[in-house]
Amino acid sequence: MFGTVLIANRGEIAVRVLRACRELGIRTVAVHSTEDRDSAVVRMADRSVQIGPAPARQSYLNAAAIIEAARQTGAEAVHPGYGFLSENPDFAEVCEASGLTFIGPPAEVIATLGDKTAARAAMSAAGLPLLPGSIEPLVDVEGAARLAGEIGYPVIIKAAAGGGGRGMSIVEDPSEFSRAYQQTRGTAQTLFGDGRVYVERYLASARHVEIQILCDGYGNAIHLGERDCSVQRRHQKLVEETPAPGLPAELTARMGEVAVRGALATGYLGAGTFEFIVDTENNFYFMEVNCRIQVEHPVTEAVTGVDLITEQIRIAAGERLTLTQDDVRPRGVAIECRVNVEDPTRNFAPTPGVLEQFVPPGGPFLRVDTHGYAGYRVPAAYDSLLAKVIAWAPDRAQAIARMRRALGEFTIEGPGIRTTAQFLDRVLRDPLFAEAKHDTSLVARILEADAQAT
Structure with missing residues (x-):
């Protein structure tokens, strides 16, 4: 060690x-x-x-x-x-x-899986299902437009080197394609220093579901179940939960199996996440691999009892996995809410400043991961995430109730400071979320409904 x-x-x-x-x-x-x-x-x-x-x-x-x-x-x-x-x-x-x-994984593995087109090619070779689209980066707008027409609109243009929900454009109509293609290439070059893009079919009503994996250096690989990350704002996750509500256990088990297959095919090492899109017919398609620990890893820890960071460190130190697939027995439901220092009424603009008061919630089966404290000055230079609240309960209804109670207990005050805590509560009490009928469009629908109400 x-x-x-x-x-x-x-x-x-x-x-x-x-x-x-x-x-x-x-x-x-x-x-x-x-x-x-x-x-x-x-x-x-x-x-x-x-x-x-x-x-x-x-x-x-x-x-x-x-x-x-x-x-x-x-x-x-x-x-x-x-x-x-x-x-x-x-x-x-x-x-x-x-x-x-x-x-983390070896450099060559990160290079392959960090390039979205190379990752698609590798996963296609491993037998994972992909959305219709290009495998290789597209070299000109005319060829890209032809491919988009063959796929059928809407399509999404993505940066090959993209990540974190950045460097992508949804195109609904062929007349918009050329402008969106050039704009996405320019954005990708600015953000990632790499202007290559690819195109795939866009599913407007879909679920974003990911699989947590662990792989050691001795050919052992397991998955630790799925996380639903469908509550998003501009492709940025706000709420995550496990298990994914409303999905058949056989479906998520298959997703876990193919994620492990993809990991072994690429020589993966350590903790990672395979991300999938799930359509309304419960078909799932590979999106990308995150070669790192995820922000939302605590919900998996809450239901499995596995410390993912500790496992990362042990694997990197050359130790074997201490678990087999049969040892992974998730229990209950866990939900995570990301409390950001942002103002939802101003398009989630960051509101940095000094935390004059900072009192996180407490109580049974509740975890708060934060770097905040009273007197801390939240800087403007970095990501606005201040705290993650993780609630566990035997079932989803109790987990939602516990999370709503926790969000209501948070005390975060300071000049100009605003947070997303109240907005997250608004999401949790939305009927679509409560009934597990939501998809990646939920936040946009809530914002539109609230705007119309005012």
């Missing part, structure tokens, strides 16, 4: 990784920008190293500074969390070349 792990991230996930390390008896090093010098993880870590100014490109995306911090502190491994450099194959390769263990 490692003696010291450097946490190459910030916010709640950095605190989460630190706690797992501490339970394993591992010393921790927190890296931070000048903006995060007073962050919770810096306060908690055994050592901390400032790696740059506030802009992420000069700090949390500065691979050289992170590697130097690891060298200075004697760290043996780097946990990248999610976002930032977590799915950057070059960073994984540099870690290895520097004698550090990257707690």
